[in-house]
Amino acid sequence: MPPKGRIKVTEIYCKGCELCVSACPQNVLGLANDHITVKGYHPATLIAEGCTGCGICSIVCPEAAITVYREKTVTNRIPV
Amino acid sequence: MADYDVETETLVYERPDSLTDLSTHFCPGCTHGVAHRLIAEVLDEMNLREKTIGVASVGCSVFSYNYFDFDFIQAPHGRAPAMATGIKRVLPDRTVFTYQGDGDMASIGMGEIVHAAARGENITVFFLNNTNYGMTGGQMAPTTLPGQKTSSSPNGRDVESQGYPIRVAEMLAKLDGASYVVRRSLDDPKNIRMAKKAIRTAFEVQQRGLGFSMIELLSICPTNWGMTPVSSIQWLQEKMIPYYPLGDYKVHPAIAEIKF
Ligand SMILES: Cc1ncc(C[n+]2csc(CCOP(=O)(O)OP(=O)(O)O)c2C)c(N)n1
Ligand code: SF4
Ligand code: SF4
Ligand code: SF4
Ligand SMILES: [Mg+2]
Numbered sequence: 001m002p003p004k005g006r007i008k009v010t011e012i013y014c015k016g017c018e019l020c021v022s023a024c025p026q027n028v029l030g031l032a033n034d035h036i037t038v039k040g041y042h043p044a045t046l047i048a049e050g051c052t053g054c055g056i057c058s059i060v061c062p063e064a065a066i067t068v069y070r071e072k073t074v075t076n077r078i079p080v
Numbered sequence: 081m082a083d084y085d086v087e088t089e090t091l092v093y094e095r096p097d098s099l100t101d102l103s104t105h106f107c108p109g110c111t112h113g114v115a116h117r118l119i120a121e122v123l124d125e126m127n128l129r130e131k132t133i134g135v136a137s138v139g140c141s142v143f144s145y146n147y148f149d150f151d152f153i154q155a156p157h158g159r160a161p162a163m164a165t166g167i168k169r170v171l172p173d174r175t176v177f178t179y180q181g182d183g184d185m186a187s188i189g190m191g192e193i194v195h196a197a198a199r200g201e202n203i204t205v206f207f208l209n210n211t212n213y214g215m216t217g218g219q220m221a222p223t224t225l226p227g228q229k230t231s232s233s234p235n236g237r238d239v240e241s242q243g244y245p246i247r248v249a250e251m252l253a254k255l256d257g258a259s260y261v262v263r264r265s266l267d268d269p270k271n272i273r274m275a276k277k278a279i280r281t282a283f284e285v286q287q288r289g290l291g292f293s294m295i296e297l298l299s300i301c302p303t304n305w306g307m308t309p310v311s312s313i314q315w316l317q318e319k320m321i322p323y324y325p326l327g328d329y330k331v332h333p334a335i336a337e338i339k340f
Contacts, residue, residue, distance in 0.1 A: 005092065013095075017109030017302075017309040023269060041108065058093035059269045062113025063104065064120075068092035069084055 005053015005070040009044050013065035016041035020057035020066060026050045029057060096120040098129050100149045109309020111266040111299040112141055115208060118276045119177070120148060126283060132175040133167055135160040137189070139181035140214045158189020161196035164203040175286055177204040183213040186222040186246055193252070197292045200257030204282045205294040207248060210301040211320065218304025222246045225323055231304070245323065249296040253329035259291035261330040265298040267316050271326070284338050291332070298324055 014037060021029045021044060030047035037043050044057075044066070053070030084091065098120035106113050123129050129150045136144040138157040145152030155163040160178035168176040185193050185207050196203065212230050213219040219232040223245050227236040237245075253261040260282055264275035275297060282293035298320050300312035307315060 010095070013103050015108035019109055019309050019313070022310045022313075039103070053090075053092050055092045056269050059272050060114070062106065062109060062111055062117070064095040064099055064113070064117045067094045069089045070092050072088055072090055 002050075003052050003070055003073070005051045005068060007046060007051060007053075007057060007069070008067045010065050010067070011037045011043045012039075013063040014041060014043040015039065015063060016043060017062065018044070019060045019062065020044050023056050023060045025054065025056060026052060096124045098123045098149055100147055102146055104147055105143060106140065107301075107303040109300065109302050109312065110140070110214075111210075111297075112208060114266045114272060115179075115206060115275075115297050115299065116141075116144065116147055118272070118279055119179075119206065122276060122279045122283060123150070123175075126280070126287075128175050128283065131173065132177070133171070135164045135167070135176070135178040137178065137180040137184040138215075139184045139208075141179050141181060141208065142215070144179050158184050158187070159192055160184070160189065161192040161201070161203070161205060164205075165196055165199070165201045168201060168203050172202070175204070175283060177206060177283075177286075179206045180208065181214065182207070182209045182211065182221045182223040182248075183216075183219075186248055190222075193248075193294075194255070197252045197255045197258045197261075197294065200259070200291040202286055202289055202291055203293075204286050205292075206279075207294060207296045208299045209248070209296055209320075209324065210299040212301055212304050214301045214304055218301070223248075223324075225319060228319075247324060249294065249324075249329045252294055257292055258294065258330050259332040260285045260293035260335055262294075262328045263296040263298070263324060263326050265316065265321060265326055266300070267298065267313050267321075274326075280340060281335065281338065284340055285332075285335055288334075288338070290334055296324070298326075 031042040032045040058066040136154040249263040265271040302312040
């Protein structure tokens, strides 16, 4: 089973440049065409299941707009 | 407080503390933003934010002081290495870096950078090469490629009348005062990771008092190149990297020992 992850795009920073969209190895990123940001851009968003939380989108994002999370598997889930 | 469930999730990436919460004025996709992000991440990781002074130049990065959340000053065009020299000599315990474009550093500021490197000043220089004067409308820079069309070379750079591009990393590496001189690119995840590693190395060099460090970063300017960000990345890979090969041009033997 590939790891499961998710991202959060902070829309005030995103400028819809699509660098993350073209870099995502799982092809699960796209632009949200249903709304625009305060600056007038269609922001990046997850458009399909399958994000692994690899972090590649955050490495190419020029605006530090993406936060990336990865689900802990049962084995690496340590009690807190 | 974490805004996720630490029991079930790991945080892989979040915006670094060394960036303010302002949205930048950079054009969509401009990799000036990637360079800013990497510098901020490294300063966070090295816990240097409280002891760092940045020197901005004139160009699209002129407002860097708004985006970095630590002490910053803005130098007259091309003079950032001279200002950084003064700051570092007076405050030797601070990490001091300049952030300069190719127009700023390789045209009007060529004298300052060459002499700062020759003196072996213990500062770090980030040199953003996007092959033009981005801020003023995409005019030809010393780094513009042969045949490249810009707003001031509409028929393409003619090396017969306009001369050849300058490979700054190779040139500065020849100076005895330079300790760490490398070229990296901001085009893909692997190269961006390598750029970050070089930024870390440069700051480690400065921390150890090993002298002058310069990182040339190949960067895109979608607006003046007249391309989308994604095609600009391809143009950088196809045209810039062959002319400006990535690599280490000067690594002082003491630097090879550094582990982090
Ligand atoms: C003394 C002086 N001469 C000329 C200018 C006009 N000027 C502003 S930015 C710039 C060049 C910027 O190019 P670069 O350093 O490559 O930065 P970029 O915008 O491409 O990142 C020039 C020539 C100026 N501001 N001051
Ligand atoms: S974390 Fe990886 S898989 Fe998930 S959206 Fe980003 S690049 Fe794609
Ligand atoms: S790379 Fe960053 S700014 Fe560009 S579309 Fe993706 S999230 Fe938005
Ligand atoms: S003009 Fe070019 S260098 Fe300046 S912010 Fe826009 S894309 Fe970046
Ligand atoms: Mg430039």
